[in-house]
Amino acid sequence: MPMTLTKYQRMSYKWLGRFGERRANQHLQDALQSAHMEIRAGAYLSYVFLSTIIGFLCSLIVIVTFVFILLPLMGVVLDNGLVIFFLFMPGFIGVIIYAALLSAPKSRAKKRKKKIDVNLAYAINFISAMASAGVTPTEIFKSLSKQDIYGEVKEESAWIYRDVGLLGFDILSAIKKNIARTPSHRFKEFLQGMVVTVTSGGSLKTYFMHKADQYLWENRNQQKQLLETLGIMAESYVTAAVAGVLLLLIVIPLMMIISGDWNAMFLYILILIIVPLIHIGFAVVIRGMCLGA
Numbered sequence: 001m002p003m004t005l006t007k008y009q010r011m012s013y014k015w016l017g018r019f020g021e022r023r024a025n026q027h028l029q030d031a032l033q034s035a036h037m038e039i040r041a042g043a044y045l046s047y048v049f050l051s052t053i054i055g056f057l058c059s060l061i062v063i064v065t066f067v068f069i070l071l072p073l074m075g076v077v078l079d080n081g082l083v084i085f086f087l088f089m090p091g092f093i094g095v096i097i098y099a100a101l102l103s104a105p106k107s108r109a110k111k112r113k114k115k116i117d118v119n120l121a122y123a124i125n126f127i128s129a130m131a132s133a134g135v136t137p138t139e140i141f142k143s144l145s146k147q148d149i150y151g152e153v154k155e156e157s158a159w160i161y162r163d164v165g166l167l168g169f170d171i172l173s174a175i176k177k178n179i180a181r182t183p184s185h186r187f188k189e190f191l192q193g194m195v196v197t198v199t200s201g202g203s204l205k206t207y208f209m210h211k212a213d214q215y216l217w218e219n220r221n222q223q224k225q226l227l228e229t230l231g232i233m234a235e236s237y238v239t240a241a242v243a244g245v246l247l248l249l250i251v252i253p254l255m256m257i258i259s260g261d262w263n264a265m266f267l268y269i270l271i272l273i274i275v276p277l278i279h280i281g282f283a284v285v286i287r288g289m290c291l292g293a
Helices: 007-023 026-034 041-073 080-132 137-144 152-165 171-181 185-199 204-259 265-292
Strands: none
Touching (some): 007 041, 041 080, 080 152, 080 204, 137 152, 171 185, 204 265
């Protein structure tokens, strides 16, 4: 995998490269390949370590300056508990930076997986049409690597053709390499079936047509299930976020008036905190469902 490091990454590798190389493992390397992040595991770990150290030191300087210089100048005295809390903040920030950067390849790979699965059925239709015209697998992947409409499937095809055209692998070896690094199980299954078909002497044209029909059928079922689920979510939203809230806004003041104990605090909490959280919760769930479809 080619290394295209930024100046900051090169600096981090120069300073912490040996430590990063010792800590690197194949699991992280596989995640970086699945995410199409063109950097070795050792170089990426050195970048993570340096970013964590810089984040820790910068937050430590800011917090020490704030707590021990600015606040005393303003005449504010913190108790020991708050001082200890502020002094723990740089370590907490450092842990967050480390965890976020270390999990970034997996998160990016998951996003790529979703994008591949969304476009896979249509890309296989393209592959099937090319195969029906008698185009070789190498030329099919070369042509697919130029079709921006297929998103991340185009990127996967570009890597397969790169292995053939630039690195000199035969097409089956290039496909096997991509099977090992692609984050999409559906694309992995498609490529594995392609290898088996070629090695067993089967017809690629027939295989592509069969897989195109299969994935289109699966896509239709997924879309149908998504629409049904969205319908249920819409009913739940109307019940919980609209009718339920209106009922509470009517019943609670009436109960307060009847009991003579008027306390508007719960109404403020309901209107300013609970209601927005309900709407945000529904929005996040529905967005996650649509992105994962």
